[in-house]
Amino acid sequence: MSGFLELLLNGVTLGSVYALVALGYTMVYGVLRLINFAHGDLFALGAYLAFSFLTARTLAGRLAGPAGLLAVLLLEMLFVALAGALTERVAYRPLRHSSRLAPVVSALGVSVFLENAIMLVYGPDYRVFPHGFLPQVVWSLGAGVHLALVQLLIILVSLALMVALYLFVQRTTVGAAIRAVALDHDTARLMGIDVDRIILLVFLVGPALGGAAGLMVGSYYGQISFQMGWGYGLKAFTAAIIGGIGNIPGAMVGGLLLGVLEALGAGYVSSAWQGAITFLVLILILVVRPTGLLGERVVSKL
Amino acid sequence: MNGIRKIALVGPLALALAGAAACGGTAPAGGGSAQGGIPPGPIKIGIQAPLTRDYALEGQGFQRAIQLLADQINARGGIDGHTIQIVAEDDQGTAQQAAVAAQRLVTEGVVAVVGGYNSTATEAAQPIYNQNKVLQVTPASTAVQLSQKGYKYFFRTATLDSAQGKFAADLMVKTLGFRQIALLHDNSTYALGLAQATEQAVKADGGQVVFFDAIVPGSNDFGAVLTRLKAKAPEAVYFTGYFSDAGLLLKQSQAIGLKTQWIGGDANNNPQLIQVAGPAAEGFMVTTPPQPQDLKTPEAEKFVQQYRQKYGEMPPSVWTISAADAFRVIVDAVEKTHSTDAEKLAAYLHQLKDFPGFTGPVTFAPNGDREGALHKAYIVKDGQFVLYDRQPSE
């Protein structure tokens, strides 16, 4: 039982990270019907930028404590958001009106570019993420279950970001504009919405969330690698699909579910087969619910 | 960029190596004229390694180590007046790219190749080098079958999975007296191969393999697999993957209160592991060829120091050092035979005895495998890898 709870807790932590990254996939998909294969690499970029800020000599010492960490988080999210917007301008906007698959390949190109650019700048080896800027607190919850401060922070910050995003999309006028663009570009345009600006906004918000997840992964596990974007990206995209792509609460549910599923699969079956189990469950879910758990039953216009 | 500083740094070693060459009995002739069997122009030596994608870390390590050594040799005038030119080709760690890279190196006219990294890439390239009479020395491919095909020009400075597997099994079962052994790998060619070899050896020694599974490398969260491992209560866990995962394994293992003897394969002999794991690394053991710092030879110490100075970090893995040795035996063969003919180079390497490699004495078996018991057991004490006082007997 304690093993189970421990696994569950690990799964929820990992799942919050997946959920944050999945939001970027799902938002972009919502407005453009595009699988942004470069999103995972933007997440990795976030981790590396945070690494740079935390190790930069001029900043060292001033960033101790939660306030400093929050500053790094915001700064890094800002940069990743700008990088996301840049990819939209350069690689996707020129393909807005071509076939659906052209931007997918363009996104693959951006992904290859970003991943290898990170490798060139930071080197091909693992980077040890600076630690010590957070107190190493571990609470014992009884029955052999432990919760680390960093885990709690990841879960709470992810939750806060997700709730903020949800309220932003559901309650504000800009959010309404995003939803309108997701439904139909032409109609949204007729309603006086600047579709290009909304899409740009989505490409700021989604990558920013992914960038936040990058910092979390770095500080939780203590090391980052230039390829982390590909693996986490694929997982997060899977999470978005499980939840129903294009659906914001769906990405959150899908992320958490996938995280828990992976932890339990590795814990009770085999970690060598972990990825295979994950995808098998994904296929089973889709066979039963063809548009994901919370997906709408709409015919995708291909 | 910093070529001048680089040359200034390598001065002492260049002298030492020049001295060694002089001992061989021939004085290098001045000028660029052809000497002996070496055709005019630079001597091209190839590197076939993953410079991008999954194993880029290792491939770039090869490239850096070898470039460093080549620059030193060229700074002292090359071999018999010929400079060494390094040609590095990216094989991305896959068979299909390895074949293309090998073919390209052959057309570039390399006389010998260091590479590849993973056994599959090495294997796909083997027939191409063999057909074209190019010497191949792999520093890292440990799969047993590579030397079973009768390729005359194939050598390796890497040790075989079977040798290290046997050593690890002897250490755990015979020396330490454990019976319940867990094996953990990361599904990479190398780690799985070593884990499988160890499994056989453990059984042969009368031990029992109670757990055999993989982690997903780079996935960072091993709580799940460790929880399952804990349920099996192994006396020792032999992890054959990389230090980058091992640090976290140790840390998370301690966090969930798993009490067992952790032992790592030779890809774990890296100080970064101790940095990541912190106190959890204490008592961790590795099976590895003796490290440069333990060989206490001036060349080896100097090499690591120079590497660190030039690139700002430690060599990423034991394979980097092994690649340096592969390059050095090739250079030694060319120097001693005054030839770039693969036939002569291979013949020279076959009769080579106890070449002073960074990773220990280098001697090749008739099939090109590296001979001799290489491995030692190390243990982490006070945040340092130190030689363990009880080594398995031969």
Added chain:
Amino acid sequence: MRRAWAAVPRGRLEGWLWLPAALLALVLPFLLNAYWIDVVDVFLLYLMAAVGLDLMVGQAGVYNFGQAAFYGLGAYAAAILSTRLGVPVLWTVPVAVAVAAGLAALATWPAIHLRGDYLLIVTVGIGEIFRIAAVNNPFGLTGGANGIPGVPQPQVMGRVLATPGQYYWLVLAGTVLVMLFWRRVVDSPLGRMWRMVREDEEAATAMGVDPGRAKLLAVAAGAGVAGLAGALFAGKLTIVAPDSFTFWESTVLFAIVILGGPGSLPGLVVGAAGMQILPEFFRDFAQYRMVVFGAAMVVMMIFRPQGIWPARPWRFRGPAAEVPGDRRLAPVAGAGDPGGRRPAAGEELLAVEGVGKAFGGVLAVDGVSFRLRRGEILGLIGPNGAGKTTLFNLITGFNRPDSGSIRLAGRPVAGLPAYRVAALGVSRTFQTIRLFPRLTVLENVLAGRHRFSEKSFWRVLLRPRRTRAAEARQVALARRYLALMGLERWEEELARNLPYGAQRRLEIARALAAEPALLVLDEPAAGLNEQESAELMEELRQIREAGITLILIEHDMSVVMNVSDRVICLDQGRLIAEGTPAAVQADPRVIEAYLGAPEAELSGGESA
């Protein structure tokens, strides 16, 4: 520059393209060194796998991101057979093809009904499951992460193919074979079936296509081609290991198809060159190579979003057959009749009994019963939201009724899938036009004739004289339907480029081409101007003269009253009136339904 390019009749250009390409292929090994020949060998292997992938992506619209797995299946099959049982590699090819095709179809089968991107992630999953399985060495079959070494190099006529130059001829032969296969299938009715599914699954279903089976066939065919490439891969590299078949390789293959131009053979060649030969030029950049390559991918895509060498529309080649008969709509009803015989007019064709259907608690159709005799034209009217289209969907099998029965010529059809109903001779149009937009006008009508087209994979492949003659006959008949609807001058135009009225007529022509026993038209006059409406009425009368039974939904009362023999009226899912046009028009309940409805809707809207 661009204009000059466009001025060349590309069809003619491509028709002759094979000649210089063949010449180049023949002299190539004498011009290149071993390294470049090896690059070309690998390029051809990828090209083969991409040609297979195009059958899925470019033809059937199955976005497969797991093609490397199917490629790998072939490679593993060849490696296992040759190393374990000593079968020469070339003899393993048929097994490799069968294993790849069979397992691909089996793995995709449970998910084949998923739409676009959901199916895409499933193929990613299949690819990953394959790779992970290969790494874990199930039953000691795959050799784990180290793979299977020591695959013997193939021998041809006693000679071992050891050098890239020797192997070149083998992969070239494989590539030519695969391209011929591609061409044969893509040009056939099977290829058309795939394109129909790609363009519009619902419309394809209405023509009698089972989209799931069609897509599975495409997956099997494309995977089989990849399996062939995989077997040749094994023989060339002599080692088969999981690292060669990763998600990355799948994305490379996908990029080849999209970059080159889906559905275009020259496009695939150019795409494969872009993904496999271009990076070789970046080799000197060493570790910078992939950065340059990533940027190059983006640039190429932006420069030619439709692909470097996009596909051109299908075109009928060869002589059209002579079909006896005149240009009028022949009395064809009955040719495809569910009874299989020429029935007498006046006999009962359709019997709808107490049919009901609810969507989320709202009764869209509520206990509707009516009958239809052969040769009759029945008008179906009712205010918006009365359930008319739902009733159509129930009759044509697009929705399953909750209650009641539907009989077609005495045979129960309620609950049958739509493609089965269509195959029984029920043909329909849609309220919003659903043509196959990127197929030509002629091909749209041929799509309507799917019921009568060749469906046997083997006959398509071998294409005996009889099959060829049948194809020519289908084209001739399709042209007759085009002429009937006055569309013959648009024959080679893409359907999406037609003006609105012509699109409506094309949809009817397509439905007629199925030689239906029962034709179901959903608002055929919607959006037409007065003159077009008048023409439509004339055409509807011709349809009736031909003996085709017809139901139509129409808001244009002049059309309904003019052509219908009988009219039924629905309101809120219930049948409220039935009789002659004049009688129904005068029925107070009908008038109330039409007049009352907007008010009711308005008040409903306010209270909600």
